[in-house]
Amino acid sequence: MKEIVHTDAAPEAVGAYSQATTNGDLVFTAGQIPLTTEGELRDDAPIAEQTALALDNLVAVLAEAGAEPEDVLKTTVFLADIDDFAEMNETYAGYFDESPPARSAVQAGALPKGVGVEIEAVASLE
Numbered sequence: 001m002k003e004i005v006h007t008d009a010a011p012e013a014v015g016a017y018s019q020a021t022t023n024g025d026l027v028f029t030a031g032q033i034p035l036t037t038e039g040e041l042r043d044d045a046p047i048a049e050q051t052a053l054a055l056d057n058l059v060a061v062l063a064e065a066g067a068e069p070e071d072v073l074k075t076t077v078f079l080a081d082i083d084d085f086a087e088m089n090e091t092y093a094g095y096f097d098e099s100p101p102a103r104s105a106v107q108a109g110a111l112p113k114g115v116g117v118e119i120e121a122v123a124s125l126e
Contacts, residue, residue: 007064010057011035014112019061025125027065031078031118032057033111043115047084051091054119059095067123072101078118082107088117 005020005027013019013030020029034042034050035057042053059069075096079088085105093100101121111118 005061005065007060009037009060009064011037011039020065022065022125026073027062027067027071027121027123027125029058029061029121029123031076031112031120032061033113033115033118035113035115041113041115043113047079047087047116048091050116051088051119054117055092055095058119058121062121062123065123066125069095070098071123071125072096072121073124074102074122075104076120077103077105078108078111079105080108080111080114080116084116 001023003022004018005022007019010019010032017030020027032054034045034053036042036053042050062068077088079085
């Protein structure tokens with residue numbers, strides 16, 4: 001049975017979606033962007049800072065569901081500019097240093113609110 005995951009430690013969903021859902025075995029997060037819990041958009045920050053904020057939001061949502069970064073099985077990273085990959089990857093590596101999940105990273109035509117990066121994850125609760 002699907003359960004909705006919500007935490008005040010990450011930005012509110014800004015549309016018709018949930019921060020994450022779970023069936024008790026897996027957690028599927030919505031894409032997280034560089035938006036603070038106070039609603040401040042950091043779209044003008046360097047991509048390393050945008051990545052860190054998106055990942056901080058992701059970690060907060062996962063924690064609410066009972067998962068930690070090492071429980072993440074797969075991430076998808078959407079970049080506004082694929083030339084930002086190296087800078088994003090350096091920051092990303094600090095969050096998944098021991099046993100990194102599978103990952104796809106793609107350049108998207110446009111990201112919500114004009115941000116440079118959006119990151120989603122699937123994690124195991126087992």
